[in-house]
């Protein structure tokens with residue numbers, strides 16, 4: 001608990017809002033950023049927190065939360081203002097997503113897939129090289145996607161994973177887009193496709209391949225495939241340890257036609273982004289920043305005897321509990337500091353130091369959230385990990401973070417070690 005702040009006018013009478021994870025004045029956020037982030041926090045605390053247990057128990061998608069996100073303008077958080085969105089930059093989005101993750105991990109993680117469809121095609125694409133004609137065409141196409149989101153509440157997802165090395169960035173995607181008159185024919189399979197069966201558009205990464213051509217990562221296309229298109233199907237079940245509300249089932253594409261306007265980025269621009277804007281892959285971490293804060297908040301409340309629905313028994317007077325809380329607070333501040341710096345310096349062409357810091361931030365958040373949740377369970381004890389309380393869900397959800405490709409905890413370690421020791425092109429021969 002970072003302390004209580006006064007109720008905002010829109011909050012319910014009974015709920016005193018939690019203080020922001022990142023205090024706007026301490027972290028030098030401007031008023032516009034603070035307002036957007038507060039909107040996310042308020043929605044998370046007053047509405048999403050109360051629904052989270054049911055989505056988790058039943059492994060159902062938080063569709064009601066998406067209707068609320070739309071009403072609050074947050075489906076369009078990163079859509080440029082000229083297209084009717086809130087125009088939030090990378091840092092503002094990341095801080096808002098952490099606040100949502102604090103109250104419902106599955107909503108924050110799926111919201112990330114949706115928002116990235118707009119962040120990558122929006123402010124991120126604006127940083128990349130395109131000739132004038134390509135940029136004009138991109139502007140026209142993205143207007144269509146943004147209008148659907150802002151006006152109709154359309155939901156986008158990001159199914160990239162295929163079960164091979166493609167989602168880790170190692171090889172070209174196996175899902176293929178064959179050029180045809182007016183568009184492409186898509187064939188392929190995506191696993192762990194969050195929002196499957198609930199998104200209106202699947203933002204699929206696939207490899208454009210003309211007849212007889214070899215697959216190349218340079219020819220990656222990023223296409224929004226309508227969920228209702230002929231040849232799209234959702235298969236398999238979804239009954240995982242954590243992040244159960246993400247409903248990440250398998251998607252199949254069999255001879256699916258999409259027109260050229262399905263492109264979320266022009267030809268070659270996704271590859272350019274992956275090379276020049278690496279922080280694009282750090283966007284899965286805000287959810288887990290929020291979960292780390294949530295585990296800490298819960299522990300303070302529990303030890304103070306202030307968790308609603310539990311007897312007002314205080315446990316804070318035991319020195320062992322105090323030491324555990326101190327360890328959690330230190331870990332939390334370490335994570336916050338590294339992560340805040342990394343999301344603040346996200347940009348095109350970052351320095352080597354900034355890229356290594358981004359990996360370190362991802363690793364720290366993804367592993368650290370679960371370490372804090374583990375300490376929280378040990379410290380609060382058996383009664384605190386009953387399913388009637390959020391801690392055990394936070395613990396399970398937080399375990400999933402370091403598995404997210406392309407920056408899994410293992411791959412971050414791998415890259416930090418290699419890139420710290422070798423300059424580009426260096427070998428030991």
Ligand SMILES: Cc1cc2nc3c(=O)[nH]c(=O)nc-3n(C[C@H](O)[C@H](O)[C@H](O)COP(=O)(O)OP(=O)(O)OC[C@H]3O[C@@H](n4cnc5c(N)ncnc54)[C@H](O)[C@@H]3O)c2cc1C
Pocket residue numbers: 113158159160161162163164165167168170191192193194195242243246248400402403404405406408409410411414
């Ligand atoms: C809750 C949840 C939601 C998800 N939602 C989505 C989504 O919406 N869209 C999406 O695209 N994906 C999503 N994913 C998928 C995720 O990114 C992984 O693709 C997924 O966890 C499957 O990974 P795996 O461990 O089976 O991968 P594998 O490829 O089997 O990798 C296993 C481990 O080996 C390591 N590894 C993999 N490749 C390499 C390499 N080249 N070099 C060294 N080590 C390597 C990594 O540490 C990895 O964790 C989601 C996953 C979860 C858990």
